[in-house]
Amino acid sequence: MDRKSWIIVTLCVILAGVNLYYVQENQKLAQAEAARIKQEQAAKKAAETPAAPSAATPAPGVTPAAPAAPVAAVAAAVPVETHSIKVGTVTFELTSKGGGIARAALAGTDQVTLNKNGLEAIGALRREASGMDALAYKLTEKSDKSATFEGTTAEGIVVTKKYTLTEGPEGDEHLIDLKITLKNTGTAQHRSEEYYLYAGAATALKHDEGRYDGFFWNNAGDTDHELSKYFGKGFFSEAPTEYRHSFNALRYAGVMSRFYTHIITRMAEKDAPAKLWAGRRKLAQPIDAASVGKAEIEDFTYDAAMSLPVVDLAPGASVTENYQIYLGPKEYDRLSRIGHQRSYAMFYGYFKIVSIALSKVMRWMHNISGSWGLAVILLTIFVRLCLWPIHAKSTMTMKRMGLLGPLMKELQEKYKDNPQQQQMETMKLYKDYGVNPLGGCLPLFLQFPIFIGLYSVLEVAAELRGQSFWWVRDLAAADTQGQLLGFNINPLPIIMGLTMVAQMKLTPQPATVDKTQQRIFMLMPLFFLWISYDFAAALALYWSTQNIFSVFQTRIMKLYMPEPKLEKVALKPAAKAAPAQNPFFNSGAPSKDNKKKGPKPPRLGG
Incomplete structure (x- = not known):
């Protein structure tokens, strides 16, 4: 065979190997998905069947975990309480279901409702990043500027969330403070790295603006983001279903659309490690009313959740974390004024300095x-x-x-x-x-x-x-x-x-x-x-x-301005170089040129 034939054969062998590899990977993913569905069905069946009381006693120092179904039933039995806080052109609609901000209605020229497609309230406390906050909260306090929710987990952890309008020089109508306290009322040590604050869902206002949607984060001042194309299918890979990453100093995270953003910022003197989760969901109906009924039109919404630092509580101990939640437009001037590097979330590209x-x-x-x-x-x-x-x-x-x-x-x-x-x-x-x-x-x-x-x-x-x-x-x-x-x-x-x-x-x-x-x-x-x-x-x-x-x-x-003329440039003659100086030359001695000319003395001796 000639050289060209060998190249073609080699490429075919490589592509065949790549194809075989991804076929095997897809089979593994399919088997794992089938096993997961089977486990979920078995768990659902077991939850519907009343379990017999167990005679086993829990080990010392371990709090027995209550089943998830009774907790969800209790949460559903508690009536949902709502409260609205209005400041300027923004109305924060708070709810006891999830203990957070169900929606933020922006009036004025915006006329937008943020988190309209959210799975639950912004600020909901999840025990699994992609899960739901099934805790039953009660609205314990409310006023024109604040609202407090409280609930207790099956492990005996009392969760208290207090939302207060941000005031002071860094205050803004789109900004609200969140003070969350976890108190261990049980008899066992409680440690967990899996407490997540839900940042809400960002959805484009029009179908053509979906490419601007995505999520972002700030790790020790280094801000980065991923747009909707992150969840696209690659040439040799399947489309990712979610994003998970751990950071050593996660300062804030959130989701964004073309003009609006949700930012959850941790307010602390020292940075702490934390995790970020983000995912994408397909909407049941297209965003544009004219596209309803068209199967080829697909619109998505993007969720994110930011974890709390590691929670390690002895019996009777408590820990408090302070956050600020920004729900509003992506305006550099506004984000720069409220500080804490939130203006870094304006991703202008390579010429960011020029854009600013x-x-x-x-x-x-x-x-x-x-x-x-x-x-x-x-x-x-x-x-x-x-x-x-x-x-x-x-x-x-x-x-x-x-x-x-x-x-x-x-x-x-x-x-x-x-x-x-x-x-x-x-x-x-x-x-x-x-x-x-x-x-x-x-x-x-x-x-x-x-x-x-x-x-x-x-x-x-x-x-x-x-x-x-x-x-x-x-x-x-x-x-x-x-x-x-x-x-x-x-x-x-x-x-x-x-x-x-x-x-x-x-x-x-x-x-x-x-x-x-x-x-x-x-x-x-x-x-x-x-x-x-x-x-x-x-x-x-x-x-x-x-x-x-x-x-x-x-x-x-x-x-x-005068029109130019076609004239040659007069070249300047090169300057004649001076002779090199002798390092032993006596500059004080008179030169031949400086000697005075006069009559010569007579020559004696003929």
Whole structure:
């Protein structure tokens, strides 16, 4: 066989081995799943059958565990008590079922209910990360600013949860304190690493926003996250069903959607090890009403739970942990103000520093103008003014390169059979006329991180959600004004495409651009129009404003800046190097040039 045949055979053998490995793994997973289902059915059957009293006595120092079914029955028998705490535009709906925040209703421009698809209340205390809090709580105290729940486990652990509105300089209407106390009223030592606080469920507001959903954590100041794609199926692996990880200093954790987030922060002077669990659930109904009944549309919600530090209680001892729960929009300014590194949960990407700076400037522009639409326009103009000197120099360089076009074509014809010599002569031509071929690309390199940073800000800016501007009803959504032949009519992206064409017409093209490249450049506006047609209106507004300002900038430069001339650069003669000094030269002795000329003395002796 030849070399190509051996390569094909080798690849086939490798793929066959990989396929066999994953077939065996899938069989093991299927067997494990079948065994788990069988055990659950057996446990359910045993719970329904009344068990005979056992004569065995528990070992000393061990508290006998009560069966789960009676606890659930007691929890179901206790009537559910609710209490609402309202502050500003936020209403926290608390419930004794789980002893936590069932929902958080955000009024104002938000008009959103957080944890609407939650399995239980935020702050529910689970004994297994993916389980449920079956403890029967009672509402023992309540006021306009607080609520206290209390319940006792089968092991004799009294759980007390007190929710209080956060006040002080770091207070916020979206922030609430949680003080949780565990007291051992039994006669045995109680130790456990499996106490989890449920962080709630984050769900996208629209089907297209599902890619922004996910969970995150902060471990000793290092913040990271996973988006919905984490639960996707890999090329050689099955889709993970959950996320479990232990951290040595877990400060906070939570879930998030595109514009909103749940953050549970541990308030303590010292960090402590803790665990994080996260999972995904398929919703029974699609998020968008228009998608109801379509089997191909799948929407999900994302849950998370953060564990308490290790609980180790002697009989009669108690431990108290303090937390803060944030339920609100993802606004950098707000999260930065309430501190405790919560602003790190704004995942702007690689150009995070640029995004933070632009976010602050945009908020400052909003404080001046009072309109978020005007803030986007003013921010765009501000960025363009900062880049004006570089843009002007780039334009002059491109114009000078355009003047070199005929000379460069002569070189291409003269050295068409010698590319290396052609390149050398081209570089010599640039040097003779003082043209930097990279000068026209510099603004692009500077604008790229600015554009990506601003895109990251406008993409997840909760401040823009629900804000209207001109005909735009929501700056965080497309500015659809109707339909034509089944297609949405979005004016701002169309304006963006037209202004891009005008900008390209006025921008001087480099001398090396041929007709094929010119056609490609002319198709660029159509390409950008296609990919950004359904973008948020704020992004289209930014891009349209930038194009219009660029056209204005080009006209101003054409009127008031002289056109470049094709002139060779006068090369300065190289300075003559001074002779090397002798280290033994006596600088104090007079040189021959410094000797005075005069009459010589007479020569004696003939």
